[in-house]
Amino acid sequence: MSVGLPFFRYHPDPLASGSIRASAEVCACCERGREWIYTATFYTAHEVNGRFCPWCIADGSAAERFEGEFTDSYGLEAVSEDVLHEVTRRTPGFHAWQDPHWLVHCQEAAAFVGEVGYTELAAHPEALDQLRTDMRLDGWNDEDRLEHFLIHLGGGATAMLFRCTVCGVHLAYADAS
Numbered sequence: 001m002s003v004g005l006p007f008f009r010y011h012p013d014p015l016a017s018g019s020i021r022a023s024a025e026v027c028a029c030c031e032r033g034r035e036w037i038y039t040a041t042f043y044t045a046h047e048v049n050g051r052f053c054p055w056c057i058a059d060g061s062a063a064e065r066f067e068g069e070f071t072d073s074y075g076l077e078a079v080s081e082d083v084l085h086e087v088t089r090r091t092p093g094f095h096a097w098q099d100p101h102w103l104v105h106c107q108e109a110a111a112f113v114g115e116v117g118y119t120e121l122a123a124h125p126e127a128l129d130q131l132r133t134d135m136r137l138d139g140w141n142d143e144d145r146l147e148h149f150l151i152h153l154g155g156g157a158t159a160m161l162f163r164c165t166v167c168g169v170h171l172a173y174a175d176a177s
Contacts, residue, residue, distance in 0.1 A: 006058035019092040027053035029062040040093040044068025063089035097177045103162040110162035117154025124170035
C-alpha cells in the first residue's frame, strides 16, 4: 500500500482489491484532490456527487456527513458496536456482484483480503473447507456440481477471501453474477 494512505484494519490493502485507486478526482466530502479515490459501494439516502478520498473514510467524516455506510451490517451481529461502526462507516467496502457482506470469526470482524478464484482459494484449505460446508448448508447437495462450481471460480463466480484478525484463519464466501 502507498505511503501516506490511512491504514484500514478490516481492509488492509484496498489498492489491491480495487476499492481505492489513483485519481485526480476531488473528494465529495472534503472537496480536496488527494490523488486517491474510493471506487466501491456507499449506501445513503442522500445525493452524493462524487466519490470519497480514503482519509474521509478513515476518519468517519464521509459516513457522518452523508449519513451512510460503506458496507451493509449483514453478518456483523456478533461484533461490538465499535467494531460494527468501524467496518460499516470507517472501512472501504469492496466490489461484488451481489450485495457484499463482511465475515466474522472469533466474534470479531475479519479482514477483507480480496476477490479470489479457485487457485488462490485452494492455498487456504480452511477457507475452501468452510466454503464447501456453507454451500452444503445452502442446499448444494450434489457433490460433483459443488466441486465443479468451486474449481471454476474466477469466471462468472468468485470467492471473497477474509482473514480472522484474532486467530489468522481464512474464511470465504462465494459471489456470482
